[in-house]
Amino acid sequence: MKRDIKPLWMIILCMTISISACVTINIYFPAEKVESVASDIVDDIRGREPGKKDQQIKKQKDSLLRSFRLALSPSVSWAQDATAVSNATIRALKAKLKARYAQMKPFYQKGAIKEGGNGYVSAGNIAGLGLKEKRDLKGLIDAENNDRKSLYHEVAKALKIDVSQVNKIAEIFAKEWQK
Numbered sequence: 324m325k326r327d328i329k330p331l332w333m334i335i336l337c338m339t340i341s342i343s344a345c346v347t348i349n350i351y352f353p354a355e356k357v358e359s360v361a362s363d364i365v366d367d368i369r370g371r372e373p374g375k376k377d378q379q380i381k382k383q384k385d386s387l388l389r390s391f392r393l394a395l396s397p398s399v400s401w402a403q404d405a406t407a408v409s410n411a412t413i414r415a416l417k418a419k420l421k422a423r424y425a426q427m428k429p430f431y432q433k434g435a436i437k438e439g440g441n442g443y444v445s446a447g448n449i450a451g452l453g454l455k456e457k458r459d460l461k462g463l464i465d466a467e468n469n470d471r472k473s474l475y476h477e478v479a480k481a482l483k484i485d486v487s488q489v490n491k492i493a494e495i496f497a498k499e500w501q502k
Contacts, residue, residue, distance in 0.1 A: 352488055357495045360408045360478055365499040368421045408481040416474045420467070427463050435460055438501045442475065442493030443468045471496070 366372065427444075430436040435456075437447040444467050449457055475492045479485070484492065 352491060356482055357492055361496045361499040368417055368424055408478055410481060413477050416470050419470050423467055430460055440497050442497040443471055
């Protein structure tokens with residue numbers, strides 16, 4: 324009894340072709356864009372201008388990182404390098420956050436509000452606060468966190484980032500808020 328080898332080779336050939344035809348799709352998260360947007364938004368809300376020294380250090384780090392990435396990665400299109408993100412909703416949220424920051428500043432100075440690593444604020448040391456101050460603080464924290472959540476969603480939408488990545492956006496913003 325002799326086996327025909329042709330069908331076996333055909334199966335192997337088909338399997339090889341189908342395996343090599345598989346395509347991997349990488350979901351790209353534009354961390355650099357989000358960092359730049361976060362920096363601009365937080366600086367605007369907090370009413371601060373980044374120092375020249377900070378800008379020079381950041382440019383040096385960015386250029387070194389870009390050089391390293393360019394050397395080790397496939398070429399990337401830089402056409403979408405504009406990071407200015409603004410729409411009516413983001414502008415309204417920034418205005419609300421900026422106005423609220425003036426109310427929150429004394430609580431920050433007392434240590435009653437702390438910035439979390441998740442991009443949201445929480446109550447800190449409230450031992451020295453009166454009842455009215457504690458109530459005001461709770462209202463400020465709730466309103467701030469709701470607006471920040473909306474801001475992160477709007478930034479995701481503006482940068483065409485999947486909504487499932489909002490937590491990453493919040494974490495990037497957290498670093499800026501903590502400065």
